[in-house]
Amino acid sequence: MEMRCYRKILHISYKDHVTNEEVRAKIQQAIGPHEDLLTIVKRRNLQWYGHVSRSSGLAKTILEGTVKGGRRQGGQRQRWEDNIREWSGLEFGKSLRVVEN
Incomplete structure (x- = not known):
C-alpha cells in the first residue's frame, strides 16, 4: 500500500521497471526524511x-x-x-x- 502511494506521488507506473529501492530513494530526495x-x-x-x-x-x-x-x-x-x-x-x-x- 505504501509503495503504491509513493509511486502515485512520483508518477511512476508499474509498467516502468523501477525497483522499490529506487522509488524509496526518489521519495527521500523529494520529501526528505519521513515516517513510514x-x-x-x-x-x-x-x-x-x-x-x-x-x-x-x-x-x-x-x-x-x-x-x-x-x-x-x-x-x-x-x-x-x-x-x-x-x-x-x-x-x-x-x-x-x-x-x-
Whole structure:
C-alpha cells in the first residue's frame, strides 16, 4: 500500500521497471526524511483509541463491545482491540487503565 502511494506521488507506473529501492530513494530526495505510512497510521489509531477511551460516549460503548446483538455469519474478523493489543503490547483492560491515568 505504501509503495503504491509513493509511486502515485512520483508518477511512476508499474509498467516502468523501477525497483522499490529506487522509488524509496526518489521519495527521500523529494520529501526528505519521513515516517513510514504504517507507523503514522498506527500512531494515529492509538491516539484515537486513547481519546475515545477517556470519553463517555457512544464510540466508547461500541469500542468496548457492550452493545447487544448477534454475530455475523462467516469467519472471525479482526477486531479493533486486537490491533491495540498487538501495537501496545498490553491487554485491552490494562491499556484502558493506562489511558485513563
